[in-house]
Amino acid sequence: MKRLIIYVLATIVMAVDAGAQTSIDQVLREVEQNNTTLVALKRRVDAETAGNKTDLFLPNPEVEFNYLFGSPSSIGNRTDISITQGFDFPTVYSRRSDISNLRNEQVLLEYKRQQKELFLHTRQVCNQVIYLNSMLKEYDERIENARRMVDLFQTKFETGEANVLDYNKARLALLDLSKKAEALQVTREEQLAELTRLNGGKEIDLQLADFPAIIIPDxxxxxxxxxEQNNPVLAWLKLETEVGRQNEKLNSALALPKFQAGYMSEKVVGERFQGISVGVSVPLWESKNKVKEARALTEVSRAVEQDNQLRFYNSLKALHAKGLQLQSSLSDYQQELELCNNTTLAAKALEAGEISMIDYILELTVYYESFNNMIEIQKDLHQTQAELMQFEQ
Structure with missing residues (x-):
């Protein structure tokens, strides 16, 4: 009964520890709050949004005042006052407003694009850390096993049951594993430093050593x-084509007459003239070929949009096929390694003197290489899935 209670308590503690470990989603939430690049991008969005709202209103009114001295002085002086307001054809302002709204949508899409790239990079760094945690966990077990072999052969060597060659092989095997683990630890520290940078200088303690199970849809x-609907680049290009269409309409509207209206007053000795003034500007030459240019630019935008859509489709299809292949390879490795793990049997055979030290090392080398390949495939699968995930929402 006492053992059962201890086992249950230990299970609860392990579950709490597992739940307390930082997940990739938690890391992404922290990075979203603390990343300095995102802070700068948000400020840029505000600035560009405000900038796109300029040039939507009427031009500034013009006020002119003239005070003219008469000669001879007997005729008196003359005073002129003129106030005029110029304006384009009314449809110009609605077209400019439509373009402004489209540009602001593009600003937000550009922010989403850079945010997705940042999150992808963060997720990939997290996958690297998880991979390194997993490898270091595995190397801890390998080093502990190698130490047991060194102690075993040291004892056997001292009692004359083993020669110095086998004892030295055991020591070299331990040294090799230790140095590989040290190299992995250095790489892990580098990746954690990158996570700290992404998190605005705040450290992140990512201790996960097991990749979560994932399934790539068939x-x-x-x-x-x-x-495709969630790709901000394609959405931006689609808006760019629409901006081109609106520019065509805007240039057509700009080819219409411009107007001026205002008040004018002229005053001389004993006389005063005042009234309204009206003017019109007929764009005979200024807007020539503007509509043709805008139409050509729209065609360019449409071609760029179609090209990017095709490239996006093909790149994702290749990425999806890669994910399915990695998923299949990982499943094969997991099944075979579970059935063909002979490390325990090899250790017992070595202790019993049934195999030599070199045979034991070769046996472990085959298993270790297969296990390393499995973890590499698992990491590649999650890196591939990270690239696919950025377009799921």
Whole structure:
């Protein structure tokens, strides 16, 4: 009964520890709050949004005052006052407003694009840390096993049951594992430093040593339809084509007459004239070929949009196929390694003197290489999934 209670308590503690570990989603939430690049991008969004709202209003009114001295002085002086307001054809202002709104939508999409790139990089760094944590955990076990072999052969060497060659092989195997673990630890510190940078200088303690289970969907086409809708680059290019269409309409409107209206007063000795003034500017030459240029630029934007859409489709399809292949390879490795793990049997055979030290090392080397390959594939699978995930929402 006492053992059962201890086992239950230990299980609860392990569950609490596992739940307390920082997850990738938690890291992303922290980075979203603390990343200095995102802070700067948000301020840039505010600035560009305000900038796109300029030039939407009437030009400044013009006020003119003239005071003319008469000659001879007997005729008196003359005073002129003129106030005029110029304005384009009314449709110009609605077209400019439409373009301004489209540009502001593009500003937000550009922010989302850079945010997605930042989150992708953060997720990939997290995957690297998880991979390194997993490898270091595995190397801890390998080093502990190698130390047992060194102690075993040291004892056997001292009692004359083993020669110095086997004892030296055990020591070299331990040294090799220790140095590889040290190199992994250095790389882990580098990746954690990168996480700290991404988090605005605040440290993140990512201790996860196991990748979460994931499944790459088999049906690419239905998944792609959603991913295409969530790609800010394609959405930005689609808006750029629409901006081109609105520019065509704007240039057509700018080819219409411009107007001026105002008040004018002229005063001389004994006389005063005042009234309204009206003017019109007929754009005979200034706007020539403007509409043609805008239409050509729209065609360029449409071609760029179609090209990017095709490239996006093909790149995601290749990425999806890669994910499925890695998923299949990982499943094969996991099944075979579970069935073909002979490390315990090899250790017992070595202790019993049934195999030599070199045979034992070769046996472990085969298993270790297969295990390393499995973890590499698992890491590559999650890196591939991270690239696919950025377009899921």
């Amino acid at each position: 049906d690419f086409e239905s998944w792609y339809a959603q991913a």
